Amino acid sequence: MNALNSLLDGFGTALTPINLLWAVIGVLLGTAIGVLPGIGPAMAVALLLPVTYGLDPTGAFIMFAGIYYGAMFGGSTTSILLNTPGESAAVVAAMEGNPMAKSGRGAQALAAAAVGHFAGGLIGTLLLVALAPTVAKLAVDIGAPDYFAIMVLAFIAVTSVLGSSRIRGLASLLIGLTLGLVGLDQMTGQQRLTFGSLQLADGIDVVIVAVGLFAIGEALWVAAHLRRRPPEPIPVGRPWLGRDDVNRTWKSWLRGPFIGFPFGAIPAGGAEIPTFLSYVTEKRLSKHKDEWGKGAIEGVAGPESAASASAAGTLVSMLTLGLPTTAVAAVMLAAFQQYGIQPGPLLFEREPDLVWGLIASLFVGMVLLLALNLPLAPVWAKLLRIPRPYLYAGIMFFAAVGAYAVGGEVIDLVILLIIGLIGFGMRRYGLPVLPAVIGVILGPNAEQQLRRALQISDGSVTGLVNTPFAVTVYAVIVLLLVWPLLRKAVTRSRAAA
Amino acid sequence: MTTQTDIPPAETGGDQRSWLREHSELGVCALLLALGVLVLTDALTMDVDIAQRGPVGPKTVPIVVGAGLLVIAALLALDVLRGGRGQAEGGEDIDLSEPADWRTVLLLSGVFLGAAVLIEPLGFPVAGALLFWGAAFALGSRRIDRDPLIAAGLSLVTYTVFNNLLGVPLPGGPLMGVL
Known part of the structure; x- marks a missing residue:
């Protein structure tokens, strides 16, 4: 049991006082961010990217992972008490959770969600421990063509699986790739899209793009459509579960992760699809079908457990392949780049302290989150009363801090605002933000791998498909592209029958 | 994009303006088109006689991205003219029923x-x-x-x-x- 030994070493790293402190800060921030409307984990990690300039990588990633898991816990609170889910992953929690809260069972809904997140996170992270080293070992000798194939997969997945319109997804991706082109070409030093400007020769920092699109864009977009009277949260007591509630939910908690984890690991939009699938599954298996839509507790327990497990699945692809499947993973990948670390199969060999410390800290974080969320839910719910002007002014403020900290240049703030305005326009016209961010983060890297692969094969295109790994990935890509057409054909023939 | 400069003759004015407002997403196409032209111009005017390593030089990817932008601009325009609309993003604090402030x-x-x-x-x-x-x-x-x-x-x-x-x-x- 090599993984087990590594994990024990990881606990040695995660339980040092300073790393424990980062885990606590991470889960506190994460829960707060999950509860707060208008700010999600991706934006939070983007706003915190500047700390990578002053913090060691292990501490930073322990904090980021805490934010990711914490935001999952906190996100369901908003859905249950407000019925206005901010993130797509939390939509399902509102469907049964909010009716429960309205009929005075808010405490039970919160408890079912919190325990669900704990169970899902725990099982998901155990699967991560079991699978990640194997995946890393299988992929350990992948080369330039394979990396390029993975990045193409990320591009295609993010544009064709997410969002309602492929054209708009592709437009967003191309905007991101264009932003990634700005600066000196990494292989020849050729200036591209710099227009002779010295500042642009360094390229546009990923921090500025991520903060601009996620934070400034969001703040401006909300400012244009700010709800004049924020909805009132339903008051709630301390979360608890009765014996019959537990009897109804324990199977849902255990089923959720097996739906959530695989969907988190593949580029299929993170927690959105698995939470919905879990909801449907629980509904079908429920013995209390009459309660559905009016507050069935299984409809909170299962999907929430699936959501947290999908976060663990996301980490598998990100750590072992460098493939970001959600916005948070994309921003965490940007953080890896800030440290000059390449996530991928070699990460487990080169940075075992970092990886296993991070994984162990997930277990620590989950225990902390359960302890924080069960008794303190009513306190967290108070965050929903924050005056909105302060919330969005704060986002603008921290975005400015982050962009300025990159290089201490005023021009970066101007670029930040311009990218924020692009983000505003994208939200207005339904262009998803994530493809652009993935394009900026992976674009330059993909180009380098492409050119390296073609250099090895001396210009022959077959150099891109000469490994079984790359061929497999391209097959998956073709499947992704053909899938919607197939599905259309299937539903059509079914409608005809 | 409804601007004050292109006010059409009075009788069709209201019609045209509301058409433009309906199809303001065409502005996105125009921006993508402009971006594509910019990227392509920059790539094609690039001076690459300095030691190019490997068969693929610094121009290739920009040309692909630039061409992609042009194609997407055209496809998006087609989609908009056929009645496709990008869906404005919702959120907890967002009220889309009121006009933008x-x-x-x-x-x-x-x-x-x-x-x-x-x-x-x-x-x-x-x-x-x-x-x-x-x-x-x-x-x-x-x-x-x-x-x-x-x-x-x-x-x-x-x-x-x-x-x-x-x-x-x-x-x-x-x-x-x-x-």
């Missing part, structure tokens, strides 16, 4: 630019506090007694955390010189 957006952008200009002469603590207060004001907060205090506190704490604890230098400005 441009005044707030402009004010917020102005406050942000103002703070960017002031950060070097006045230092981060002062400029940051002005940014927070200004942004809160733009978003509708009018608590003269409370807003500036929160702004100053937040700005000072952030300055201390970044400058002194995390080791990310921020300009203190004259105020920090006095304190």
Whole structure:
């Protein structure tokens, strides 16, 4: 049991006082961010990217992972008490959770969600421990063509699986790739899209793009459509579960992760699809079908457990392949780049302290989150009363801090605002933000791998498909592209029958 | 994009303007088109006789991206003319039933630019506090007694955390010189 030994070493790293402190800060921030409307984990990690300039990588990633898991816990609170889910992953929690809260069972809904997140996170992270080293070992000798194939997969997945319109997804991706082109070409030093400007020769920092699109864009977009009277949260007591509630939910908690984890690991939009699938599954298996839509507790327990497990699945692809499947993973990948670390199969060999410390800290974080969320839910719910002007002014403020900290240049703030305005326009016209961010983060890297692969094969295109790994990935890509057409054909023939 | 300069003849004016408003997404196509032309021009005018390593030079990817932008601009225009619409993003604090409040957006952008200009002469603590207060004001907060205090506190704490604890230098400005 090599993984087990590594994990024990990881606990040695995660339980040092300073790393424990980062885990606590991470889960506190994460829960707060999950509860707060208008700010999600991706934006939070983007706003915190500047700390990578002053913090060691292990501490930073322990904090980021805490934010990711914490935001999952906190996100369901908003859905249950407000019925206005901010993130797509939390939509399902509102469907049964909010009716429960309205009929005075808010405490039970919160408890079912919190325990669900704990169970899902725990099982998901155990699967991560079991699978990640194997995946890393299988992929350990992948080369330039394979990396390029993975990045193409990320591009295609993010544009064709997410969002309602492929054209708009592709437009967003191309905007991101264009932003990634700005600066000196990494292989020849050729200036591209710099227009002779010295500042642009360094390229546009990923921090500025991520903060601009996620934070400034969001703040401006909300400012244009700010709800004049924020909805009132339903008051709630301390979360608890009765014996019959537990009897109804324990199977849902255990089923959720097996739906959530695989969907988190593949580029299929993170927690959105698995939470919905879990909801449907629980509904079908429920013995209390009459309660559905009016507050069935299984409809909170299962999907929430699936959501947290999908976060663990996301980490598998990100750590072992460098493939970001959600916005948070994309921003965490940007953080890896800030440290000059390449996530991928070699990460487990080169940075075992970092990886296993991070994984162990997930277990620590989950225990902390359960302890924080069960008794303190009513306190967290108070965050929903924050005056909105302060919330969005704060986002603008921290975005400015982050962009300025990159290089201490005023021009970066101007670029930040311009990218924020692009983000505003994208939200207005339904262009998803994530493809652009993935394009900026992976674009330059993909180009380098492409050119390296073609250099090895001396210009022959077959150099891109000469490994079984790359061929497999391209097959998956073709499947992704053909899938919607197939599905259309299937539903059509079914409608005809 | 409805601009004042292209007001059509009076009788069809209302029609055309509402058509343009309906199809304002074509502005996105125009921007993508312009971006594509820009990327292609930059790539094609690139001077690459300096040691190109490998068969694929620094021009290839920009040309692909530029061409992609042109194609997507055309496809998006087609989609919009056929009645396709990008769906505006919703959210907890977002009320899409009301028209966009441009005044707030402009004010917020102005406050942000103002703070960017002031950060070097006045230092981060002062400029940051002005940014927070200004942004809160733009978003509708009018608590003269409370807003500036929160702004100053937040700005000072952030300055201390970044400058002194995390080791990310921020300009203190004259105020920090006095304190």
